[in-house]
Amino acid sequence: MAELNIQELERRFQEKIDNDIRIEPNDWMPERYRQTLIRQISQHAHSEIVGMLPEGNWITRAPNLRRKAVLLAKVQDEAGHGLYLYSATETLGADREETIDDLHSGKAKYSSIFNYPTLSWADMGAVGWLVDGAAIMNQVPLCRCSYGPYARAMVRVCKEESFHQRQGFEIMMKLAAGSEEQKAMAQDALNRFWWPALMMFGPPDADSKHTAQSMAWKIKRNTNDELRQQMVDITVPQAEMIGLTIPDPDLKWNEEKGGYDFGEIDWDEFWNVVKGNGPCNKERVEARRKAKENGEWVREAANAYAAKQKMKKAS
Amino acid sequence: MNTLFEYLVRLGDDSLILGHRLSEWCGHGPILEEDIAMTNIALDLVGQATSILKYAGEVEGKGRSEDDIAFLRYEREYKNALLVEQPNDDFGVTMMRQFLFDAFRKPLFEQLTQSSDEQLAAIAEKSLKETKYHLKHSAEWVIRLGDGTDESHDRVQSALNDLWRYTDELFFTDEVDADLEAKGIIFSSEELKASWSEMVKNVLNQATLTIPDNGWQHDGGRRGLHSEHLGYILAELQYMQRAYPGMEW
Amino acid sequence: MANNEWPLWEVFIRSKQGLSHKHVGSLRAADAEMAVENARDVYTRRSEGISIWVVESNNVHASHPTEADSLFEPAHSKVYRHPTFYDVPDGIEHM
Ligand SMILES: [Fe+2]
Ligand SMILES: [Fe+2]
Ligand SMILES: [Fe+2]
Numbered sequence: 001m002a003e004l005n006i007q008e009l010e011r012r013f014q015e016k017i018d019n020d021i022r023i024e025p026n027d028w029m030p031e032r033y034r035q036t037l038i039r040q041i042s043q044h045a046h047s048e049i050v051g052m053l054p055e056g057n058w059i060t061r062a063p064n065l066r067r068k069a070v071l072l073a074k075v076q077d078e079a080g081h082g083l084y085l086y087s088a089t090e091t092l093g094a095d096r097e098e099t100i101d102d103l104h105s106g107k108a109k110y111s112s113i114f115n116y117p118t119l120s121w122a123d124m125g126a127v128g129w130l131v132d133g134a135a136i137m138n139q140v141p142l143c144r145c146s147y148g149p150y151a152r153a154m155v156r157v158c159k160e161e162s163f164h165q166r167q168g169f170e171i172m173m174k175l176a177a178g179s180e181e182q183k184a185m186a187q188d189a190l191n192r193f194w195w196p197a198l199m200m201f202g203p204p205d206a207d208s209k210h211t212a213q214s215m216a217w218k219i220k221r222n223t224n225d226e227l228r229q230q231m232v233d234i235t236v237p238q239a240e241m242i243g244l245t246i247p248d249p250d251l252k253w254n255e256e257k258g259g260y261d262f263g264e265i266d267w268d269e270f271w272n273v274v275k276g277n278g279p280c281n282k283e284r285v286e287a288r289r290k291a292k293e294n295g296e297w298v299r300e301a302a303n304a305y306a307a308k309q310k311m312k313k314a315s
Numbered sequence: 316m317n318t319l320f321e322y323l324v325r326l327g328d329d330s331l332i333l334g335h336r337l338s339e340w341c342g343h344g345p346i347l348e349e350d351i352a353m354t355n356i357a358l359d360l361v362g363q364a365t366s367i368l369k370y371a372g373e374v375e376g377k378g379r380s381e382d383d384i385a386f387l388r389y390e391r392e393y394k395n396a397l398l399v400e401q402p403n404d405d406f407g408v409t410m411m412r413q414f415l416f417d418a419f420r421k422p423l424f425e426q427l428t429q430s431s432d433e434q435l436a437a438i439a440e441k442s443l444k445e446t447k448y449h450l451k452h453s454a455e456w457v458i459r460l461g462d463g464t465d466e467s468h469d470r471v472q473s474a475l476n477d478l479w480r481y482t483d484e485l486f487f488t489d490e491v492d493a494d495l496e497a498k499g500i501i502f503s504s505e506e507l508k509a510s511w512s513e514m515v516k517n518v519l520n521q522a523t524l525t526i527p528d529n530g531w532q533h534d535g536g537r538r539g540l541h542s543e544h545l546g547y548i549l550a551e552l553q554y555m556q557r558a559y560p561g562m563e564w
Numbered sequence: 565m566a567n568n569e570w571p572l573w574e575v576f577i578r579s580k581q582g583l584s585h586k587h588v589g590s591l592r593a594a595d596a597e598m599a600v601e602n603a604r605d606v607y608t609r610r611s612e613g614i615s616i617w618v619v620e621s622n623n624v625h626a627s628h629p630t631e632a633d634s635l636f637e638p639a640h641s642k643v644y645r646h647p648t649f650y651d652v653p654d655g656i657e658h659m
Contacts (some may be wrong), residue, residue, distance in 0.1 A: 026629045049347070056342035060335060060548075063555035063564035064382045065365045068338075069358060073609075075341050076354040080606055083347050087590040090572060096592065097569045121555055121564070153589070160610070171564070179562055287343065295345025297470065298406045299568040301463025302594035308462065309595065346570070348591055348602040430644050452601060459594070 007168060017218055022148040025091040031215055036210070038092050038148055039108075040219060042099045045085035046110035048078045050103075050284050055120040055127060063121060070167050077160050084153040090281030091149045104289040110268065113196050120184075122175055122189035128168015130190075130235070136161050137231050138201065141221035150219070172195035176242040191247045196201075196263075199270045201228040233259045233270070242273065318494040319432070320375045321394070322501065324384070325491075325537055327367035331385055332404065333416060334360030335548055336403055345406050345417035352452060356413070359445040366438050386556040390546055391539040398481035400536075401547045404474070407467065410456040417450035419485040422510040431499035454518045460539040463524025468523065475519070476527050483532035485511070572621040573604075577613035585617050593618075624646040 002010075011029050014025065023029055052075050059075065062068035086096045102108035113131055118124065139161065142154040175186035202208060202224040214220035222230075232251075239246050250263035273281070337357035344350030369381035398416060403409045424446055427439035460471040486508045493503040519526055535541065555564070570592040577583035578579035588607050599618040607613065627635055643649050652659055 024629070026626065028629070049342075050343035059338045059341055060551040062556045063386075063559075065361060065368075065385055066564055069361045069365070072338055072341065072354055072358050072361065076351055076358070076609075079347055079351045079354070080609070083351070083606055084589055086347070088524060089588065095569070124634060136464030156589075174564060179559075182562060235488075289341045291345070292407065294343075295349075296568060297464070297466050298345040298349075298460070299570060299594075302459050302598070303568055303570065304467075305459040305463040306595040346592065348593065348598075348606060352602065352605045355609070455597060457603075 001185065007234050014216075017146050017216075020144075020146075020218075022151065023146050024148045032213075033219075034092050036214065036217070037150065037219060038089050038099075040214075041085050041092075041150055041153075042094065042102070043109055043111075045082045045089065046081035046103045046108055047114065050110045050114045050288060051131075052078045052082075053284055053287055054114055054116070054280070055124060057118050058121060058124050061121070062124075062152045067124075067171070074128070074164050077164065080160070080210065080306060081157045083157055088147075088149040088153045094123075100288075100292065103286060106276065111200060112278060113193075113272040114284060115198050115273050115281045116192065116196050117279050119192075120185050122172070122185040125171030125175060125186060125191070126189035126193040128164050129172050129238075130139075130168075130193050131200065132161055132164040133235065134169060134197050134200040134231055135232075136165060137227050142217070142219075144221060146218035147287075151293070162269065171284060172244070173242050176244055187244055190244050194247050195265060195269075198228055198231065198265055199254045201225075201231065203267065203270070229259055234261050236260055271282060316491070317375060318491045319500065321491045322495055323371035323374060323435075324392075325394040325396075327364050327371055327384075328393050329399050329416070329420075330360045330367060331364035332393070332395040332545070332548060333413075334358075334364060334460035334514060335401065336401075337409070337413075340409065340441055349406075352372055353409075356449050356452070359442075359449065363438070363442050363445070366441075369561075370434055370438065371538055382556075386553050390541060390549060393540055393541065393545060393549070394537055395541075395545075396481065396484050396487075397533055397536040397542055398478065398485065399488060400542060401478065401481065402544060405470060407460055407470040408474040408478070410453050410460065411471055411478055412447065414453035414457045415478060415482055415515065416485075417446060417453050418514040418518070419507070419511050421450050421514075422507050423522045426502040426507065430501065435500065450514075457518055457524075458522045461519070461524045471522070472524050475524055479527040479529075480531060480533050483529075484534040484536060485536050487537050489537070570594045573603075573618045574621050575599075575603040576623055577607055578615035579613055581614065585615065588612075590621060595624070596620075613630040616617075 011031055013023075013029060014031075023033075023283070055075050055078075057069060059068065059071050062071050089099055090096055099108070103110065113134075118127065136158065139154050139158050143151055143158055145151045145154065172186050172190075175182040205211060205223045205225045208224055211220065211223055236246055236251065248263045250261065252261050253259075254261045272278070276282075307313065334357050337353050337360065340353045341350065341357070342370060344353055363386060364382050368384045370378040372381060372384055396416075398412060401408075401412055419441070422441040424443035428443060430436040430439065460467040462468070486504045488504045489505050492501060492504065496503065516526065571591055572590055574590050575588050577588050577627075578585045590656050591599065591602050591606055596618060599620075600616050603616045603618055604613075605643070608616070
């Protein structure tokens with residue numbers, strides 16, 4: 001077969017994408033597409049895994065057995081999500097453990113929301129409701145992403161996510177309908193998580209350097225601001241319904257645009273947390289690094305045992 | 316004394332406290348796949364604790380729910396075996412603790428499926444399926460670690476040496492057991508110990524581990540005399556219920 | 565081995581009796597036994613399966629996408645392999 005020149009390959013590639021034909025692992029793809037995907041999917045995977053920590057923080061203190069089981073199952077799901085996503089990066093030729101090492105060295109990023117501490121039981125409600133809520137909003141469009149393994153992982157993830165948000169909202173609902181202390185606890189959690197949750201969609205479109213190319217490649221299907229607006233519009237009535245107040249004095253329904261106007265996000269805080277200065281950045285990465293380090297001898301032993309068994313079988 | 320209630324609390328507390336210990340691993344496992352596996356076992360144990368303590372509340376007949384029993388007793392009223400409250404330490408200790416416990420619970424639930432108490436038999440039936448898997452998982456790990464590298468062998472051998480002193484207590488019996496055995500609700504603890512010993516010997520042998528001399532054996536858990544570890548477990552477990560008494564979550 | 569990384573396995577799940585095993589994803593495991601157990605915990609937490617296959621990923625041999633034309637296109641023209649290619653007069657049943 002005649003060697004196709006790179007322009008022709010790229011043209012055919014983009015044509016496939018434009019026709020909504022999925023790209024599969026061994027298909028030709030531009031190197032930048034591969035690299036962008038590896039970065040995006042592994043960041044997403046890291047977020048799932050680091051995201052286990054703030055909620056894992058309350059498993060042993062959950063207030064009753066039902067909540068304990070639900071929270072355990074929820075955090076476990078996040079480990080699963082991380083795993084599906086790391087698997088997707090491996091189809092692109094990225095090695096899982098190397099990808100993880102990048103997280104531990106600080107080279108790779110993860111969602112900055114997980115650098116905030118969970119200080120009360122109500123935070124389990126706020127995280128499920130807002131953080132998983134925002135994640136779902138981000139992820140549903142990715143089920144149609146151009147890269148097959150990523151899209152399929154997202155389908156699986158989204159199916160599992162739906163209970164995460166509900167259990168969080170249920171916690172909030174119960175607290176909001178509870179005693180004065182419980183109500184205050186819920187409101188305080190909403191106050192602390194509202195703005196960081198809106199930051200989860202990333203910087204404003206005007207400052208987002210990857211958006212245009214990623215949209216053309218269909219590895220991103222909506223802009224940051226579109227999704228953020230959607231989140232606000234959906235969440236505000238939910239908060240009202242259970243009697244909690246969104247901590248934004250500028251929040252106002254805008255009849256003309258059919259959505260809410262909302263206050264200025266503190267992007268300095270966002271960039272500060274991204275740079276590593278959030279309340280828990282150090283602890284989160286440290287916890288993951290330790291887990292890997294403490295598991296080293298275990299993984300080594302399992303390999304050694306497997307090798308011995310193979311030898312035995314062969315002889 | 317309501318012997319069935321007492322027995323159910325012992326049974327349920329084993330699941331509750333070991334489930335608590337295992338859930339401490341969530342997010343910190345040696346590899347992602349094993350993190351998920353340990354959480355599954357923890358979930359099974361929390362589920363067992365829920366159904367057993369719920370039944371205990373019914374048997375007691377004082378209107379206590381499974382949550383009242385799980386979260387609102389004092390230290391001396393918890394009746395789990397000392398083994399399950401021992402700290403996780405490293406993965407070797409956790410898996411050895413799990414194996415020694417699973418090897419006891421599998422034959423126990425096998426027996427209890429024959430219980431004259433239908434509710435207990437039903438709980439045992441469901442728990443047995445879960446426990447068979449737990450045992451397979453923990454036994455395989457003990458073998459892998461024992462027969463893995465020098466380091467893993469030493470670690471898991473020292474885990475075995477440290478935990479061995481808590482194993483006899485699993486077969487502890489007193490007037491509670493005697494009464495229930497007479498009623499056909501539970502069965503011989505000697506038979507239990509025999510199946511346990513056989514399983515343990517077999518697996519430790521494959522793992523190239525040495526069974527420690529049967530030195531001093533601790534007990535007390537079944538009578539509510541615990542190690543210092545339990546108090547800290549309860550401080551976390553009960554935090555919300557104690558800080559916000561009488562509220563719903 | 566760098567990082568003591570475990571081999572990669574592909575996981576196939578039969579979701580119910582009567583259906584074939586379907587690829588669902590991959591995972592890491594040191595041996596086959598562990599791979600089956602990990603697959604159970606990772607991919608069947610919501611009763612998605614009743615049977616599991618695992619295959620070490622480096623044992624999967626795939627056709628190459630650049631050969632897709634020559635492998636699969638020749639079949640497109642062989643329409644006579646499909647029943648719709650044939651005329652069946654009205655009134656003929658059970659065919
Ligand atoms: Fe997730
Ligand atoms: Fe996610
Ligand atoms: Fe989630």
